[in-house]
Amino acid sequence: MHSALNNFYYFGICHYCKSTSAELRRCSACKVVAYCSRDHQKLDWHNHRELCKVITFTLVNDEILTNSFEDWVSYRLTIQQKWISLLKRRLQPFECQMWMFPRVCNWCYTKLNLTDCPKCYNAAYCSNEHCISDQVIHKKYCNALKLCMNIDCYLTKFKSYPEVDTKLVISLPELPQDMNELLSRLYLCTEKNGESDIWKSLVSDALCPGSVISYAIQESSCNYTFNHKCVIHLVGAATAEATADWILTSELLLHTFNDINEVLFILIGPEALDMCENFDLCDCCKWKGKKVSLKVYKALYHDVVEMIEKPNMVVALNCGLHEFEERNCDEWYSSIPFMLLPETPFVFTSYTHEEMLKDIKYIKRIIPDVESHIVVSHNNPFASLRPIRDWCTKDIPIFYSNAFITIIKMTFSF
Ligand SMILES: [Zn+2]
Ligand SMILES: [Zn+2]
Ligand SMILES: [Zn+2]
Ligand SMILES: [Zn+2]
Ligand SMILES: [Zn+2]
CATH class of the missing domain: 3.40.50 (Rossmann fold)
Known part of the structure; x- marks a missing residue:
C-alpha cells in the first residue's frame, strides 16, 4: 500500500484509504494510526504490525510531562532513536511523520482525552481551554495544514502533478x-x-x-x-x-x-x-x-x-x-x-x-x-x-x- 506517492501519515485520516471521517477507530495497541472501518484496519494490519509493536513498546504509558516546546522536540528525537534501534533499519517517510506529528494536545502535549480540530484534523486538544489558548496561532495555519493533507491525498489519487499546457x-x-x-x-x-x-x-x-x-x-x-x-x-x-x-x-x-x-x-x-x-x-x-x-x-x-x-x-x-x-x-x-x-x-x-x-x-x-x-x-x-x-x-x-x-x-x- 505504501507506494512512493502514498508514503505519508496524518493522525486525523484513515491510514489505509486516507479518507477523512468523523468516526475514525484508532489502533487499540499503539493509538497512532486510525481507520475509517474495521475492513481497512484488517487490510492494513500486515503493513502496520511490525511498527505497531515498536510504537507500543516505546509510547504506551509514556505520558509526556512537559509543556515546553524544547522538551517536546527532544522527546520526539528520543522516540525516533528508539524506533530506529528497535527496527534496525532507517525509517520510511510516513514513519518519520509518525514521530514528528503524533496526536497530542497542540497546547500541552498530553495524549489523553483529545478532540481533533474539526476543520483540518491536524491539531488536537485535551480541553476547550487549551483549544482557545492555541487559537491565535492555529487559526493562521489551520487552512495550510489542511491543504498539506489534501495535496498528499490528491497525489495518491491522481498519481501525478496536474499538467500545465x-x-x-x-x-x-x-x-x-x-x-x-x-x-x-x-x-x-x-x-x-x-x-x-x-x-x-x-x-x-x-x-x-x-x-x-x-x-x-x-x-x-x-x-x-x-x-x-x-x-x-x-x-x-x-x-x-x-x-x-x-x-x-x-x-x-x-x-x-x-x-x-x-x-x-x-x-x-x-x-x-x-x-x-x-x-x-x-x-x-x-x-x-x-x-x-x-x-x-x-x-x-x-x-x-x-x-x-x-x-x-x-x-x-x-x-x-x-x-x-x-x-x-x-x-x-x-x-x-x-x-x-x-x-x-x-x-x-x-x-x-x-x-x-x-x-x-x-x-x-x-x-x-x-x-x-x-x-x-x-x-x-x-x-x-x-x-x-x-x-x-x-x-x-x-x-x-x-x-x-x-x-x-x-x-x-x-
Ligand atoms: Zn479507510
Ligand atoms: Zn497500532
Ligand atoms: Zn492540552
Ligand atoms: Zn485546524
Ligand atoms: Zn518556446
Missing part, C-alpha cells in the same frame, strides 16, 4: 510579478482536477525552480554573452530539481528572455537524480533554432567544476548552507569559492528569513565583505505555494520551499 506559458508577454500572477494567468484557461488551492500549490512547486531562475536573471542583469547561450549550474541538486517541470522552465526562460538562444542546465550534487535530457520545445522556439539541454553530475561541485562548461549563473535551491556548519560535515565550504565567480550571479534560496540570515553569515566566513556584493536578499516573489509541515519550529508549523532569495554578484575575483 506549455502553450499557456509561451503566451506570457513577460515574466509576471510573482507566483500568484503567474498562476492566475495559467489557471484561468486550464482544466482543473478538483480544488484550485491544490492545483496552485502543485503547479507552483513544478514552476518554482524555473521562475526563480528567470527572476534571478531579470534582477541580476545576468550576462549570457557567448552565442546568446546561458549556462546554469544547479548546485546541490536533489528531489526538488527532479520534480521540477523542465520543459515549462525552459519555455518560461526562452520566452521571457527573447535574446537567449540556448540554455544548458547542469545539475550537480551527490543526491542529483538522473533525468531525461531531451526537450521538445514549442514550434516557435524550434523555428528560431533555440535549444535546451540538461546534464546531471552525481558529484560534489568542487570535484567536477573544472571539467564542465563555465556558468553564467550558479543556483542553489533550499541549500541550507548554515545547517552544514552546524552538523560539521561541511561539503559546501570547499565548493563556495568556485560558485562565486566575477560577474556571475550566485543565487540561493532559503526556507525562512532566519535561515537566510544564517546562510549569508555562513558565506561571510569565506568572503568577509559579502554584504557589499548582495544584489537581492528578501522574500522570494516566486516561492512555492505548497505548504510543508514543520515539526521543530515553535509556533510555525508550516514552511514553503524557496521562500527567500539571495543573489550575490562579485565584480572581481577574490
Whole structure:
C-alpha cells in the first residue's frame, strides 16, 4: 500500500484509504494510526504490525510531562532513536511523520482525552481551554495544514502533478510579478482536477525552480554573452530539481528572455537524480533554432567544476548552507569559492528569513565583505505555494520551499 506517492501519515485520516471521517477507530495497541472501518484496519494490519509493536513498546504509558516546546522536540528525537534501534533499519517517510506529528494536545502535549480540530484534523486538544489558548496561532495555519493533507491525498489519487499546457506559458508577454500572477494567468484557461488551492500549490512547486531562475536573471542583469547561450549550474541538486517541470522552465526562460538562444542546465550534487535530457520545445522556439539541454553530475561541485562548461549563473535551491556548519560535515565550504565567480550571479534560496540570515553569515566566513556584493536578499516573489509541515519550529508549523532569495554578484575575483 505504501507506494512512493502514498508514503505519508496524518493522525486525523484513515491510514489505509486516507479518507477523512468523523468516526475514525484508532489502533487499540499503539493509538497512532486510525481507520475509517474495521475492513481497512484488517487490510492494513500486515503493513502496520511490525511498527505497531515498536510504537507500543516505546509510547504506551509514556505520558509526556512537559509543556515546553524544547522538551517536546527532544522527546520526539528520543522516540525516533528508539524506533530506529528497535527496527534496525532507517525509517520510511510516513514513519518519520509518525514521530514528528503524533496526536497530542497542540497546547500541552498530553495524549489523553483529545478532540481533533474539526476543520483540518491536524491539531488536537485535551480541553476547550487549551483549544482557545492555541487559537491565535492555529487559526493562521489551520487552512495550510489542511491543504498539506489534501495535496498528499490528491497525489495518491491522481498519481501525478496536474499538467500545465506549455502553450499557456509561451503566451506570457513577460515574466509576471510573482507566483500568484503567474498562476492566475495559467489557471484561468486550464482544466482543473478538483480544488484550485491544490492545483496552485502543485503547479507552483513544478514552476518554482524555473521562475526563480528567470527572476534571478531579470534582477541580476545576468550576462549570457557567448552565442546568446546561458549556462546554469544547479548546485546541490536533489528531489526538488527532479520534480521540477523542465520543459515549462525552459519555455518560461526562452520566452521571457527573447535574446537567449540556448540554455544548458547542469545539475550537480551527490543526491542529483538522473533525468531525461531531451526537450521538445514549442514550434516557435524550434523555428528560431533555440535549444535546451540538461546534464546531471552525481558529484560534489568542487570535484567536477573544472571539467564542465563555465556558468553564467550558479543556483542553489533550499541549500541550507548554515545547517552544514552546524552538523560539521561541511561539503559546501570547499565548493563556495568556485560558485562565486566575477560577474556571475550566485543565487540561493532559503526556507525562512532566519535561515537566510544564517546562510549569508555562513558565506561571510569565506568572503568577509559579502554584504557589499548582495544584489537581492528578501522574500522570494516566486516561492512555492505548497505548504510543508514543520515539526521543530515553535509556533510555525508550516514552511514553503524557496521562500527567500539571495543573489550575490562579485565584480572581481577574490
Ligand atoms: Zn479507510
Ligand atoms: Zn497500532
Ligand atoms: Zn492540552
Ligand atoms: Zn485546524
Ligand atoms: Zn518556446
